[in-house]
Amino acid sequence: MRKTNTLLIIALFFGNSIFAQQNQLTDFIQSKKGENFITYKTSRPITVDNLLKLYKQGLGLSTNDELVTLKKENDQLGFTHYRFQQYNSGVEVYGAQYLVHEKNQQVISSNGKLVSGIVANNSVVLTTKDAVENAIAHVNAKKYMWENAGAEQLIKKIKNDANATYYPKAKIVYFDNYFTQIGSNYQLAYQVEVYSEKPLAKQDVFVDALTGKIIHAYNKIHTAEVTGTAITKYTGTQSIQTDSLASNSYRLREYARGGGIETYNMLQGTDYGLAVDFTDSDNNWNNVNAQQDEAATDAHWASEMTYDYYLSKHGRNSYDNAGSILLSYVHYDVNYANAFWDGVRMTYGDGDGTTYTALTSLDVGGHEITHGVTEYTANLVYQNESGALNESFSDVFGAAIEFYADSANGDWLVGEDFDVNGTGFRSMSDPNSQGDPDTYLGVNWEFTAVDNGGVHTNSGVQNYWFYLLSDGGSGTNDNGDAYVVGGLGLDTAAAIAYRNLSVYLTQSSEYADARAGSLQAAEDLYGVCSNAVIETSKAWAAVGVGFAIEDNDLAILSVESPTTGCGLTNAETVTIKIRNNGCMINLLPGDTIPVHFQVDGGAIVNELITLASQFNGGDTISYTFVASADLSTIGFHTVSSWVNYNFDAQPLNDSIINLQIENKIQQNVDVALSKIVSPISDCHLTGGETVKVEIQFLGCDSLAAGTNIDVAYQLDGGAIVSETFSLGNTLYAEDTTSYTFTNTVNLSANGIHVLDAWTAFSIDNMNGNDTLIGHSIKHPYPLFHNDKVTFESNVAVLDTMLLTENVQSDVAVSNASAATGTYALRMTGGDPINSGIIPDTDTTNFWSKNLEFAAFAKFCVDATSWSAASLYFDLRQTSSKVYALQLGQPVPEASSLRIVADGIQIGSTYNPITEIGDPFVNKAVNLNAFAGTQFEVVFETRMGFSEAADPLSGFPFNSEGDNAYIDNIVFSQFAVGVEEHHNIESLGVFPNPTNGVFSVQFISNINQNVQLEIYNVLGSLIGSENKEVMKGINNLDVTISNQSKGVYLIKLIAGESIYVNRIVKN
Known part of the structure; x- marks a missing residue:
C-alpha cells in the first residue's frame, strides 16, 4: 500500500476540455526535441506545480491518471530535477516515468514516457500469494536465495533491516512488454522478483492478474583503513586501503570511502553466507598463486577507484549517491567466466581456465558498479534498446574509470586484461571487430530476443558514439552517410553521458531518447549552440541516430493549430512553429522564409515570413497564416505544412504531412457502450455469470459525477434487464468507466449464447454507438468418458472446443493431414520473415514468450464421477526445413506443443523428432489429479512458419512449415502411467x-x-x-x-x- 505522505498526488482542479488544455499547453512550449522531449519558453514561465495541475491532460493524461514523485534532486548547475511515476486508478504503470527540470522556479524542460488511454480494469482475480507461487513455478529453480539461511542473514546485514528477505513480494502494475505508450496494450499484472541461486538468476516475472498466466520475464542480473600495497593481477603495484585487525593481520576492508569497501572470498562456492575475508600478515599483498588470489586486490582497488571517479568527476557518493557500501565477492563458483551486479554487490568468477582468467579487471569493476549507478538513476530496463543503453553506460564509465585510474594503460577494449588473447569481448572504438554494430539497426544489430533483445550486442552503437565524442573520427556508416566528428576529450564526453543518464533518461528510454537527452545535457553544461552540442549531434549522426546540427536547417516543429475539437468552423487559424537548428549562421531581419499548408489534399496555400528580428540558432518562432482552413465538415481532416527555405541542407525535418484532425459535433450528451467485458466464452459456465460493460463519454467537455445512466442487456432474445447507476467521478472527453450489473445471466446450457447490451442515457440523442449486439458467448459441450473427437464433423467438433489464435498463428480443422479419416486439428504459425516478428527460440521462460505465435485449443471435461482420468490423442508434428537447410541446424523449438490442465502444464513439451515430418503417434497423458472435478484442457502451441509462409514450401523441398496435427482426442476415466514419453518418442x-x-x-x-x-x-x-x-x-x-x-x-x-x-x- 502506498503511503500518502510520501507521495505528491497530482489532482485535476479545473474542468476544461482536453482540447482546450492541449491548446493552452502549447502556449508555453518552446520546442520538441523528439517525440517525448519538450522545452519551454523562458518568456512564458510556468512552475512544476502548475504544469501538472493545470495542463495534465495536455500531457495526454486523464482524470484517472496521477503522477507520483519518486525523486527530487538538485544539481551543480542550479537545476532541480523531479522524477515522477505514472499511476492509473491507483495502479503503477510500469515503465511510465516523467521528468520535469526546473531552474529558478521555472520549468525549463520535461521528458519521459507517459501512457494515454489506459482502460481502468480492477478485475484482479489472482491473489498476491498465487502470483508469487506462479512466478516461482515459472522460474522452476533447483534452489532459491531465500532457502539459503546464510544469504538471508547477509541481506539483513547489507540492508540494515531485520525484516529484509529474498522471498518474493508481488506488486500490481499495468504492464506492456514493448512499452508502446498505447493504453489499450497495457494489462493488469503482478510484478514479482524471484532470485534463484541454482541456476543463478534474478528475474522480474510478470503474472497476469486475471488468469495467472506468465506474461513476460527477464533476468535482472547484469553480467558482466590503513594504506597497504597490492601486487594486483592486471594493474601492477597499487596502494589500497585495508583494515588492520592486529599488527600482523589485515583484511580487504576500508571505511574512509562512503559506507566502506569490502572484498570477500567465495572459495569457489555460490553461498554468499559462507564467504570469508582475504587476509594478509604484513599488508604487502603479494598473494599471487595458482588460485588467482591476487585478483582480490584488483577487485578491491577497482571499487576504490570507481568510488573516487564518481565522487571527483560527478559529485556522486557511491552508486546510490547515499554512500552505500561497495561489496565485492571474488572466486565465485568453479570455472565461472562472468562478473555481475545483482543490486547489492559485485560478484566475480575466476574465468574458464582456458580463454579467460579472473574477471576482476579495472574496467569490468567500474562496469559492474555502474550498473548500480544506472539502477539508482534512469533504472533502464534490462532488455531491448533500454537494456543496450544500460550495458553501454557501464562500458562507457568502465572505460572512463580505466583512463582515470590507469591512464598509461587505458584503452577502448572491454575485458582485455583477463582475455588470454588480449582482445577483450567488446571494442568501443571498433564495435564491428567484435561482431557488434556501430550503426543503429546496421550490420551486426541483434533484431531477435536473444540476449534479452541484444543488450550486450546493440550496446555497440552508444559505445561508438562515446568513443567518437571523446577522441573524434571520420568515416562512412552503414547507412552510407559520411561523418567527421571532432573529439571533445573523454572528461567532456563523460560529463555529457553522466548528465544524460542521471537527469534525462527513464526506465524505458531508447536510442532516440538518449540522443535528445545528451543534446540537452550538452546545452545545460556548455551552452546552446556550443561546440559540445554540435559535436554531440555529429557523433549521434555518425552512428545513425538522428542528424547533425547544420547551419540554415529550419525545422517545422509542430502545427500549433488547428487541433481536434468540437464545432470547428470554415475559418480555422493555422499556426506553425519553426526552429532554427543551425548555430553559426543566423537569419537576419528582412530575410524571408517560404511556408505552406494544405487541407485534405486541396489547394496549397503559399505565404512568406519576413523576419522582423534576427532568428538565431536554437530559437523558435511561431507563424499564423493569413489564410484560414475550412474544417467545418464533421469528421476527420488532414493538415500538412512545410517550410521551403532555399539554403536548408537538411530536408528531413522540413514538413509535417497529413496531421489528422477531427471536427466533432459540439455536444456533451454522447454516452457510448464501448465494450462488453464479461461474460466471455469458457468452460463450465454457470447459472450466475456476471455481466460487466464499459461505458465511454464522447462529449466535448465533461459529464459530472453523480449523473445517472441507464444500462440494459438481453440474453438470447429473452427478457430485457435494465439497471441504473450513478457516475462515481466526473468523466472527461473519451474517459471510460465500467459497470457490473447486480443481475446475473444463466449460461449453464451448453452451446452459443448471444448477449446484447446498451446504454439509455436520457439526453443522449446520438444513438449510433449506444448498443453492442451479437456478443457471442460459447459454452462448449463437455467431454465425458470415451467421447472421441475425430474432427470429421465440423459442427459437432466446434461445439466441443474453444479455438484462439493470434496475429502470427492459426488453429483450425484441416484436411492437410489426419491420423484417421480426412480431418484433424491443425495448429500452425505465421510469417516470421515478412511480419518482422522473429520468434525467440531460447527455451528459458519459453511459454511466456512469442505470444504473437501462440495458438490455443481448449476442451471442457466433466470428470466429476471419475476416480482416475487420462487423455489420449494422436499427434503429428512437422518442422520447417528452412532451419536445417538455410540456418545449418534444426530448430525443433519452433514447433512446440504443450498440454495445460486448469492452467498447469502436464508433462513435457512436445517437439518434432525428425526434420522430415514425424508420423502420427498416439500419446497418453495422466490427468488423475483432476479426477472427480470439472476441468479444462488446453492444447497450446508456439509455431514459427505456416506452410504458406515457409520459404521452402513446394517443389523441390516440399517443406510443410511448423505444425501440430491433433486427431482422435479421447478423455477416459481409466488410469494411465506417466506421460508416454521415454526411450520411445513415437508409435x-x-x-x-x-x-x-x-x-x-x-x-x-x-x-x-x-x-x-x-x-x-x-x-x-x-x-x-x-x-x-x-x-x-x-x-x-x-x-x-x-x-x-x-x-x-x-x-x-x-x-x-x-x-x-x-x-x-x-
Whole structure:
C-alpha cells in the first residue's frame, strides 16, 4: 500500500476540455526535441506545480491518471530535477516515468514516457500469494536465495533491516512488454522478483492478474583503513586501503570511502553466507598463486577507484549517491567466466581456465558498479534498446574509470586484461571487430530476443558514439552517410553521458531518447549552440541516430493549430512553429522564409515570413497564416505544412504531412457502450455469470459525477434487464468507466449464447454507438468418458472446443493431414520473415514468450464421477526445413506443443523428432489429479512458419512449415502411467485401418531391445515378437490377416515403459 505522505498526488482542479488544455499547453512550449522531449519558453514561465495541475491532460493524461514523485534532486548547475511515476486508478504503470527540470522556479524542460488511454480494469482475480507461487513455478529453480539461511542473514546485514528477505513480494502494475505508450496494450499484472541461486538468476516475472498466466520475464542480473600495497593481477603495484585487525593481520576492508569497501572470498562456492575475508600478515599483498588470489586486490582497488571517479568527476557518493557500501565477492563458483551486479554487490568468477582468467579487471569493476549507478538513476530496463543503453553506460564509465585510474594503460577494449588473447569481448572504438554494430539497426544489430533483445550486442552503437565524442573520427556508416566528428576529450564526453543518464533518461528510454537527452545535457553544461552540442549531434549522426546540427536547417516543429475539437468552423487559424537548428549562421531581419499548408489534399496555400528580428540558432518562432482552413465538415481532416527555405541542407525535418484532425459535433450528451467485458466464452459456465460493460463519454467537455445512466442487456432474445447507476467521478472527453450489473445471466446450457447490451442515457440523442449486439458467448459441450473427437464433423467438433489464435498463428480443422479419416486439428504459425516478428527460440521462460505465435485449443471435461482420468490423442508434428537447410541446424523449438490442465502444464513439451515430418503417434497423458472435478484442457502451441509462409514450401523441398496435427482426442476415466514419453518418442501404425498387413513405426532414442505385443478387444494376447532396434526410425512389419475384423491393441514394451496404439482391421 502506498503511503500518502510520501507521495505528491497530482489532482485535476479545473474542468476544461482536453482540447482546450492541449491548446493552452502549447502556449508555453518552446520546442520538441523528439517525440517525448519538450522545452519551454523562458518568456512564458510556468512552475512544476502548475504544469501538472493545470495542463495534465495536455500531457495526454486523464482524470484517472496521477503522477507520483519518486525523486527530487538538485544539481551543480542550479537545476532541480523531479522524477515522477505514472499511476492509473491507483495502479503503477510500469515503465511510465516523467521528468520535469526546473531552474529558478521555472520549468525549463520535461521528458519521459507517459501512457494515454489506459482502460481502468480492477478485475484482479489472482491473489498476491498465487502470483508469487506462479512466478516461482515459472522460474522452476533447483534452489532459491531465500532457502539459503546464510544469504538471508547477509541481506539483513547489507540492508540494515531485520525484516529484509529474498522471498518474493508481488506488486500490481499495468504492464506492456514493448512499452508502446498505447493504453489499450497495457494489462493488469503482478510484478514479482524471484532470485534463484541454482541456476543463478534474478528475474522480474510478470503474472497476469486475471488468469495467472506468465506474461513476460527477464533476468535482472547484469553480467558482466590503513594504506597497504597490492601486487594486483592486471594493474601492477597499487596502494589500497585495508583494515588492520592486529599488527600482523589485515583484511580487504576500508571505511574512509562512503559506507566502506569490502572484498570477500567465495572459495569457489555460490553461498554468499559462507564467504570469508582475504587476509594478509604484513599488508604487502603479494598473494599471487595458482588460485588467482591476487585478483582480490584488483577487485578491491577497482571499487576504490570507481568510488573516487564518481565522487571527483560527478559529485556522486557511491552508486546510490547515499554512500552505500561497495561489496565485492571474488572466486565465485568453479570455472565461472562472468562478473555481475545483482543490486547489492559485485560478484566475480575466476574465468574458464582456458580463454579467460579472473574477471576482476579495472574496467569490468567500474562496469559492474555502474550498473548500480544506472539502477539508482534512469533504472533502464534490462532488455531491448533500454537494456543496450544500460550495458553501454557501464562500458562507457568502465572505460572512463580505466583512463582515470590507469591512464598509461587505458584503452577502448572491454575485458582485455583477463582475455588470454588480449582482445577483450567488446571494442568501443571498433564495435564491428567484435561482431557488434556501430550503426543503429546496421550490420551486426541483434533484431531477435536473444540476449534479452541484444543488450550486450546493440550496446555497440552508444559505445561508438562515446568513443567518437571523446577522441573524434571520420568515416562512412552503414547507412552510407559520411561523418567527421571532432573529439571533445573523454572528461567532456563523460560529463555529457553522466548528465544524460542521471537527469534525462527513464526506465524505458531508447536510442532516440538518449540522443535528445545528451543534446540537452550538452546545452545545460556548455551552452546552446556550443561546440559540445554540435559535436554531440555529429557523433549521434555518425552512428545513425538522428542528424547533425547544420547551419540554415529550419525545422517545422509542430502545427500549433488547428487541433481536434468540437464545432470547428470554415475559418480555422493555422499556426506553425519553426526552429532554427543551425548555430553559426543566423537569419537576419528582412530575410524571408517560404511556408505552406494544405487541407485534405486541396489547394496549397503559399505565404512568406519576413523576419522582423534576427532568428538565431536554437530559437523558435511561431507563424499564423493569413489564410484560414475550412474544417467545418464533421469528421476527420488532414493538415500538412512545410517550410521551403532555399539554403536548408537538411530536408528531413522540413514538413509535417497529413496531421489528422477531427471536427466533432459540439455536444456533451454522447454516452457510448464501448465494450462488453464479461461474460466471455469458457468452460463450465454457470447459472450466475456476471455481466460487466464499459461505458465511454464522447462529449466535448465533461459529464459530472453523480449523473445517472441507464444500462440494459438481453440474453438470447429473452427478457430485457435494465439497471441504473450513478457516475462515481466526473468523466472527461473519451474517459471510460465500467459497470457490473447486480443481475446475473444463466449460461449453464451448453452451446452459443448471444448477449446484447446498451446504454439509455436520457439526453443522449446520438444513438449510433449506444448498443453492442451479437456478443457471442460459447459454452462448449463437455467431454465425458470415451467421447472421441475425430474432427470429421465440423459442427459437432466446434461445439466441443474453444479455438484462439493470434496475429502470427492459426488453429483450425484441416484436411492437410489426419491420423484417421480426412480431418484433424491443425495448429500452425505465421510469417516470421515478412511480419518482422522473429520468434525467440531460447527455451528459458519459453511459454511466456512469442505470444504473437501462440495458438490455443481448449476442451471442457466433466470428470466429476471419475476416480482416475487420462487423455489420449494422436499427434503429428512437422518442422520447417528452412532451419536445417538455410540456418545449418534444426530448430525443433519452433514447433512446440504443450498440454495445460486448469492452467498447469502436464508433462513435457512436445517437439518434432525428425526434420522430415514425424508420423502420427498416439500419446497418453495422466490427468488423475483432476479426477472427480470439472476441468479444462488446453492444447497450446508456439509455431514459427505456416506452410504458406515457409520459404521452402513446394517443389523441390516440399517443406510443410511448423505444425501440430491433433486427431482422435479421447478423455477416459481409466488410469494411465506417466506421460508416454521415454526411450520411445513415437508409435505409429500404417495403414490404419488395415486389411491385415501393416507396419508399426516408432522412433527410438537409443539402441535397445523391445517387445511388440498384439491384443484383441477382449485383452487376449494374439501375437508377440522380440526385436533389437537401432536408434532412429524403426519399422516392424506385422500381419493379422488370420484374425477377424475389429479393433486391436498394439503394445510396445521398452524397458519399464509401455507404449500403446490402436489399429482397426477391415
